Amino acid sequence: MRTKIVAGNWKMNKTASEAASLIEGIKKEVAGITNVEVIVCPPFTDLKDAAAACAGSNVKLGAQNIHWEANGAYTGEISASMLKDLGVTHVIIGHSERRQYFGETDETVNKRTKAALDAGLVPLVCVGETLQERDGGQMEAVVIRQTKAGLAGLDISKVVIAYEPVWAIGTGRTATPEQAQEVHALIRRTLAEIAGKAVADTVRIQYGGSMKPDNAKELMSQPDIDGGLIGGAALKADTFAAIVKAGV
Ligand code: PEP
Numbered sequence: 001m002r003t004k005i006v007a008g009n010w011k012m013n014k015t016a017s018e019a020a021s022l023i024e025g026i027k028k029e030v031a032g033i034t035n036v037e038v039i040v041c042p043p044f045t046d047l048k049d050a051a052a053a054c055a056g057s058n059v060k061l062g063a064q065n066i067h068w069e070a071n072g073a074y075t076g077e078i079s080a081s082m083l084k085d086l087g088v089t090h091v092i093i094g095h096s097e098r099r100q101y102f103g104e105t106d107e108t109v110n111k112r113t114k115a116a117l118d119a120g121l122v123p124l125v126c127v128g129e130t131l132q133e134r135d136g137g138q139m140e141a142v143v144i145r146q147t148k149a150g151l152a153g154l155d156i157s158k159v160v161i162a163y164e165p166v167w168a169i170g171t172g173r174t175a176t177p178e179q180a181q182e183v184h185a186l187i188r189r190t191l192a193e194i195a196g197k198a199v200a201d202t203v204r205i206q207y208g209g210s211m212k213p214d215n216a217k218e219l220m221s222q223p224d225i226d227g228g229l230i231g232g233a234a235l236k237a238d239t240f241a242a243i244v245k246a247g248v
Pocket residue numbers: 009164168169170171172208209210211229230231232233
């Protein structure tokens with residue numbers, strides 16, 4: 001039995017004070033929910049205030065990226081210990097926007113995931129095909145490659161995967177529950193190849209891409225969909241909480 005996990009990817013939105021008030025709103029809405037893990041992932045600059053707002057609640061704190069080195073001359077980067085020091089427990093890795101705009105590769109995803117695991121942070125590792133790749137019949141190959149290369153050599157039992165078809169992110173175009181389930185099952189088969197079926201059956205696989213209150217329940221009732229990674233709808237307490245409640 002896998003506990004559902006719903007995480008909000010705030011991207012480059014919200015100042016620190018806005019973050020604190022959004023978390024206050026989310027906390028009220030999701031208080032008492034114990035069978036869905038709830039995570040907010042604000043920008044780095046919000047993390048300290050966000051941690052204070054999350055304290056003592058069932059809302060956990062995630063970051064949107066992590067560097068693989070422990071410290072040193074890496075201008076603009078943030079290490080695992082810096083995140084842990086602020087109370088961060090989860091971190092998004094390999095989001096398609098980072099792959100598309102910031103040169104993220106399967107190799108750097110692998111290094112970041114290793115750094116997160118070594119530090120005891122839970123990595124939310126994003127995989128997903130572009131529309132061109134799907135239309136070109138490459139969806140399976142891309143998702144298998146990203147999963148295997150991103151997780152190569154790592155203990156996958158502590159990893160969460162987020163399947164995010166790039167064509168569904170921020171477009172309002174959601175994968176149908178059947179389309180998403182097909183890929184989630186493919187990812188689980190790939191995880192079983194890596195670490196065996198028993199481990200693969202325990203790994204949570206979130207769906208992301210225009211998940212909203214009105215489609216969340218159907219998506220999350222698919223056998224291999226264990227939650228959501230939410231972009232736009234995570235920026236308002238009521239819509240984010242409605243998605244969390246759809247997973248209860
Ligand atoms: C995301 O960017 O992780 C995402 C799923 O965005 P949206 O929900 O806005 O499609």
